[in-house]
Amino acid sequence: MIESSRQEVHLIADRFRADPRVAEARQLLLSALRDHQSALVGSQPAVPELQSAYEEQLGRLAEARGGKTYFPYLASGIGNGPWVELADGSVKLDFISGIGVHGLGHSHPLMLEASIDAALEDTVMQGNLQQHRPTIELSEHLLRLANAQGANLEHCLLSTSGAMANENALKIAFHNRAPADRVLAFDNCFAGRSIAMAQLTDRPQYRTGIPTALAVDYIPSLDAEQSAESQTRALNALDKHLKRYPGKYAAIWMELVSGEGGYYPGTTEFFQRLAERARQDNILVVADEVQTFGRLSRPFAFQSFSIDHYVDIATVGKITQLCATLYRAELKPTGPLLSQTFTAASSSIAAAEIVLRTLSDSNCFGDQGENVKRHDYFAQRLGELAGKYPGKIGGPYGCGMMVAFTPGDGTADTANKMVHAMFAAGLMGFVAGANPSRIRFLPPPAVTQREHIDAAIRIIEAVASATPSAN
Ligand SMILES: Cc1ncc(COP(=O)(O)O)c(C=O)c1O
Incomplete structure (x- = not known):
């Protein structure tokens, strides 16, 4: 309030x-x-009497949106921490959180309070012609968090999607480094679904038939072993690009843990060396934190990797309930480059403030904060399963509240089948990456407890033991 x-x-x-x-x-x-x-404290199967109405509703949804949803998931409208009730009466353990959105889980009382506060506003949406006081508090809060360890980001522009926050980041970078018109990014990166972001994203199938909007050159990300060779490969690739197109790069795009790409984190040394080299050529460093924000040992992953001083522009989204582009004062555009009708819903702005406070208040951050501790516990339990079911479960991978394993032979087909089998058994995860495809989890950082991780492990084990081996 x-x-x-x-x-x-x-x-x-x-x-x-x-x-x-x-x-x-x-x-x-x-x-x-x-x-x-x-009453919502464990997975439950669907209520048989609700089944046919549920299927009929899913069919109508598929018809209206032009395709089936990935999961047969229709929310009933209530949950409790990571447990969520669906409209067929089933209760799932939601360890994917709408791909990283529900950081306080489902139906958190503080989120209800935030929504009540927002409902008392005069309008549902805020916009560039109509700003309200909580917008100021939130923007300042995000900037305070971003600058806590030495970054120097002075402005914060709200927007409604990660893709739009990234578009704004790219615009700021190009505007400042014109006529440079190329971007560097990591192999496997994902940046959103706009035309420019689909170009930046390293997935050809996401831009089939879409005209080329952007000149992007890719640098290998660190391999899963974080080997010295893979670091050298990346630095050499960067050097090669810089020599081929001198003065042509506006920005190096850094997704610090590749999320959609399969949960490959970098290291401090890796990022520092790349950023240092980029800086020598006057190239801006953009940290895309749309998936990482709130999930590692610090609010921003660039803080966890100690590259605060290098970051010129950062974007956030998902867990923040709205999206934002934070940037240095000297990058402020000199023309009317940045605007849009909506900044965010009144409820998103109120909820964002609560999420930022609650993540800190529930000790998510710190070298021995809950994000690190829960990661270690989840990784340890997945490691035990990998030992028990070799060939069925590989890993674990990821860091903080981004946890993954490789199912079976790592093909997309195996990963999709296992994700759906887990869903049917009461656990929600999702696929990530290619060659191998992985199954990933984005548990809600503020509310996940050991007992939830234990429940997830039980379901993964039940599914793995019922799945025939690939060979
Ligand atoms: C790293 C990263 N950047 C950008 C986006 C795009 O965000 P949105 O889907 O809100 O446009 C995503 C979404 O998954 C993401 O993971």
Whole structure:
């Protein structure tokens, strides 16, 4: 809630928010939520009586959107931590969180409160012609977090998707380094679904039939073993590009843990050496933190990898409930380059503030913070399964609250089959990468406990033991 100051008590809006009826309504909603969500504490199969209506609804959805959804998932509208009830009455352990969005899990009371605050605003959406006070607090909060270890990002522009936050980052970079018109990026990177971002993304099938929008040159990312050879390969590739196109690169695009690409984290030395070399040629460093934000040992992955001083532009999304582009003061565009109708929904802005506070308050960060501890525990348990089911489970991979394993022979077909078998058994993960395809998890950092990880491991084991070996 917005704190009242001497000036604010003059506002009708603040008197409305402070009205005791509003406080009472808030308490009633919260206590009703608590009563109902407390029943959701474990996976449950679907209710047979709901099955045909559920299938009919899924069919209608597929018809309306022009294709089936990846999972037969229709939310009922309530959950409890990582547990979520679907409209067929089943309860799933959601360890993919809408691909990394629900950092506080489902139906978190603080998120309900944030939504109530937002519902008291005069409009559902905020926009560039119509900003409100929580926008200021949130933008300043993101900047404070970003600069906590020595980065120097002074501006924060809100937007509604990771792709748009990345488009804005790219525009800022090109505008400042014109006429440089090329970008460097890592093999396997993913940056979003706009035409430019589909070009940057290292997946040819995501740009079939799409005109070439951008000149991108790729650098190998570190291999899974983080070997010295793979680091040298990347540095050599960078050098080669810089010699081939001197003065033509505006930015090096860094996805610090390749997310969609299969959970390959870099290292401090790797990123520092690449960033140092890029800087020698006046190339801007962009950190795409749309998937990593909030999941490693620090709020920003560039802080976990200690490359704060190199970062010129950073983008966030997903877990932040809205998206944003943060950039250095000297990169502020000199023309009207950046705008859009919506900045974000009032509820996204209120929820974003709560997410930032709750991630910190629940000790997610630090070298021995919960993100690291839970990763270690999850990785240890997956490692045990890998020992018990060789050829069926490989790994573990990833870092922080980005955890993955390789199923069986690592083909896309095997990964998709296993993800669907896990879904049917009550656990939600998702595929990532190619050659090998992996199964990844993005558990909600603020609410995941050991007991949830144990429940996930039980389901993975049950599915693995029921799956025939590839050979
Ligand atoms: C690293 C990264 N960048 C950008 C995006 C695009 O975000 P959005 O889907 O919100 O446009 C994603 C989405 O998965 C991502 O993982």
